[in-house]
Amino acid sequence: MIRRFEEALLRLFGEGMIDGTTHTCLGQEYVPVALTPLLAEGDYVFSNHRGHGHYLARHQDPVALLAEIMGRAGGVCEGVGGSQHLHQETFFSTGVQGESLPLAVGAALHLKRSGGVALAYIGDGTFGAGAVYEALNMASLWDVPVIVAVENNRIAQTTPIGKHMAGSVRARAAAFDIAYRHFETQDLPVIRNELAPVFRSGSPLIIEFDTVRLGPHSKGDDTRDEAELHALRQRDWCAAYETAFPELFAEIDARARRTVQNAIAEVVSREPAS
Numbered sequence: 398m399i400r401r402f403e404e405a406l407l408r409l410f411g412e413g414m415i416d417g418t419t420h421t422c423l424g425q426e427y428v429p430v431a432l433t434p435l436l437a438e439g440d441y442v443f444s445n446h447r448g449h450g451h452y453l454a455r456h457q458d459p460v461a462l463l464a465e466i467m468g469r470a471g472g473v474c475e476g477v478g479g480s481q482h483l484h485q486e487t488f489f490s491t492g493v494q495g496e497s498l499p500l501a502v503g504a505a506l507h508l509k510r511s512g513g514v515a516l517a518y519i520g521d522g523t524f525g526a527g528a529v530y531e532a533l534n535m536a537s538l539w540d541v542p543v544i545v546a547v548e549n550n551r552i553a554q555t556t557p558i559g560k561h562m563a564g565s566v567r568a569r570a571a572a573f574d575i576a577y578r579h580f581e582t583q584d585l586p587v588i589r590n591e592l593a594p595v596f597r598s599g600s601p602l603i604i605e606f607d608t609v610r611l612g613p614h615s616k617g618d619d620t621r622d623e624a625e626l627h628a629l630r631q632r633d634w635c636a637a638y639e640t641a642f643p644e645l646f647a648e649i650d651a652r653a654r655r656t657v658q659n660a661i662a663e664v665v666s667r668e669p670a671s
């Protein structure tokens with residue numbers, strides 16, 4: 398559903414139906430889908446500029462998200478937040494890189510008492526922000542249940558990781574004495590089973606996902622050449638699931654397409670948010 402929602406967003410932008418900007422998570426959808434079932438009701442989620450998938454995995458409410466992005470009535474934040482600044486219950490997103498991690502550490506300090514966790518999603522490029530290191534330092538010193546999901550797609554806007562990150566995420570975790578897990582796989586049960594015993598340890602955890610950004614950074618700003626994009630598409634979880642489970646995939650995909658079509662029909666019929 399996240400895949401079809403984001404494809405529709407790019408289409409709607411192309412048709413001039415949406416203003417502003419959007420950052421799709423095409424190729425990365427499986428990350429929040431893997432992690433969300435590990436969350437309990439009161440856990441906090443801190444998302445980033447590429448947050449629609451994080452939101453939809455948590456709240457499964459495409460109508461409210463699309464209404465927010467299109468500035469129509471009934472949006473997640475009544476049109477005030479837009480694509481990048483969402484707030485619903487314990488879900489928060491921000492377009493400012495690195496801004497969420499200090500907040501997540503603060504929330505985790507509070508949640509430690511009740512056994513909750515604060516999950517923050519960041520990209521590899523966000524390790525360029527100093528606030529990330531201050532937050533990791535305090536998370537470790539205070540031993541708080543903050544979980545940092547690093548969606549390492551090896552690119553920040555147009556800058557490849559080799560030009561923006563020295564060292565590695567693993568070594569950063571070790572430097573702060575923070576537990577670390579690493580996933581190359583996109584297999585949901587494998588990811589969940591490995592994380593389930595450590596997710597609620599009460600201490601910080603960094604989880605690095607080797608993932609792929611299949612779409613542009615935002616709407617039309619992809620500087621990668623066709624050969625690189627072709628290689629990345631070979632790692633698309635969606636195509637792999639379609640091949641592995643053709644009938645189940647067709648059924649779920651048809652449902653997802655209907656859900657998104659119905660959401661669009663519903664939202665475009667609404668008044669602008671007041």
Ligand SMILES: Cc1ncc(C[n+]2csc(CCOP(=O)(O)OP(=O)(O)O)c2C)c(N)n1
Pocket residue numbers: 446447492493494495519520521522523524548550552553554610614
């Ligand atoms: C503080 C700050 N600086 C710059 C930007 C502009 N910007 C938005 S996304 C982005 C790259 C982010 O890369 P990464 O963290 O790897 O996440 P990805 O976009 O790959 O998901 C930049 C530079 C920003 N949003 N916030």
